[in-house]
Amino acid sequence: MEIETFDLFSRQTPFIGMDRQAALTQAKVAVVGAGGLGSHVGSLLVRAGVGVVRIIDRDMVEYSNLPRTAMYDRSNIGKAKAFVASQKLGNIVSGNRVDGMIENVAASNVKDVLAGFDVIVDCTDNMDSRYVINKFCVRNKVPWVYGAVLRDEGFSSTFRAGGRPCLNCIYRMKTKETEKTENAGVLGPAVAMVASWQAMEVIKLITGLSEPNFGKMLRIKLDKPVFEFLEINKQEECEICGKNLPKNMV
Numbered sequence: 001m002e003i004e005t006f007d008l009f010s011r012q013t014p015f016i017g018m019d020r021q022a023a024l025t026q027a028k029v030a031v032v033g034a035g036g037l038g039s040h041v042g043s044l045l046v047r048a049g050v051g052v053v054r055i056i057d058r059d060m061v062e063y064s065n066l067p068r069t070a071m072y073d074r075s076n077i078g079k080a081k082a083f084v085a086s087q088k089l090g091n092i093v094s095g096n097r098v099d100g101m102i103e104n105v106a107a108s109n110v111k112d113v114l115a116g117f118d119v120i121v122d123c124t125d126n127m128d129s130r131y132v133i134n135k136f137c138v139r140n141k142v143p144w145v146y147g148a149v150l151r152d153e154g155f156s157s158t159f160r161a162g163g164r165p166c167l168n169c170i171y172r173m174k175t176k177e178t179e180k181t182e183n184a185g186v187l188g189p190a191v192a193m194v195a196s197w198q199a200m201e202v203i204k205l206i207t208g209l210s211e212p213n214f215g216k217m218l219r220i221k222l223d224k225p226v227f228e229f230l231e232i233n234k235q236e237e238c239e240i241c242g243k244n245l246p247k248n249m250v
């Protein structure tokens, strides 16, 4: 490890060790969405030393984004989030790669956008994208971390194929649209908390530091506060991971 890199990570290697730090350096993570969640997750992963981070978002920075992110400022208004994020995060760790992609993840392009990554992080705000990510990850046996926030409440779970439930085991494609932040509102601290949880789940998946949050949905609510884990059961009739699918579909 170069002197600069050694110094850079000198406050986390006493905890996680050099081997886990090296594992982070070798890892490739795709962050889908560069809004409130994605800008925090991308920043935490790059700063933790993840070697390749792709940030995917087709939207431009708007004034209404600024309260929930430390990534953007007024000078970035109207510029592509993926571009701004990759520019800022690409200048932190020497030798790593931050790749901004101005795209919307959909069934038509998911293979091109997400193939080859070790972990996918859902930082989107819509169920259509999450179903696409879920299906891709089940088919390709890629672990992924779900996240959602509204008002002061957040949810996260970590999925990995192999006898475990998938996102569709919960929703069975019936949930098309969730409440939107435009109508219900959202507060930055709840976003940052879920994003921190998601980034830690990615670190656990890559390094084996401890068991990721498989088979459970974390629910946090900051005004009470609530911090609880809800069981997720695998559904044998699930359209994505169920036992009745042809073998080549799973």
Ligand SMILES: [Zn+2]
Residues within 6 Å of the ligand: 165, 166, 167, 168, 169, 170, 235, 238, 239, 240, 241, 242
């Ligand atoms: Zn399923």
